[in-house]
Amino acid sequence: MQPADERFWAALLRAQDLPQLADLVSRPSWMAKGACRDHPEVSFFPVRGESTGAPAKAVCRSCSVRAECYAYAVEHEERGIWGGTSERERRQLTRRSAAS
Ligand code: SF4
Incomplete structure (x- = not known):
């Protein structure tokens, strides 16, 4: 399941969270081009301590919308693997960018 799809269904199951659901319905068009859509067997939300997210990052390396995904x-x-990076890696990159 792709990151956007997982978020969509999670929000749908929490129907009281309608603002978030509305946000997901109007998601950016680039999401439809994500390489992750062709790899439903790969988890983009690794469980802490159980996975490095390496399989998801490998899929991201061939993705044509990686930059858009990272920025989003x-x-x-967001949590999980987006744009070929983990949440921790994105925080580190953001901190480094702010410091330079
Ligand atoms: S960069 Fe990775 S997570 Fe983002 S759309 Fe592409 S394959 Fe999916």
Whole structure:
């Protein structure tokens, strides 16, 4: 399941969170081009201590919308693998960018 799809269904199951659901319905068009859509067997939300997210990052390396995905994840403080990076890696990159 792709990151956007997982978020969509999670929000749908919490129907009381309608503002978030509305946000997901109007998701950016680049999400439809994500390479992750062709790899439903790969988890983009590794469980802490159980995975490095390496399989997901390998899929991201061939993705044509990697830059858009990374920027979206930073802006929305997403969890999991987005744009070929983990949440921790995005925080580190953001801190380094702010410091330079
Ligand atoms: S960069 Fe990775 S997570 Fe983002 S759309 Fe592409 S394959 Fe999916």
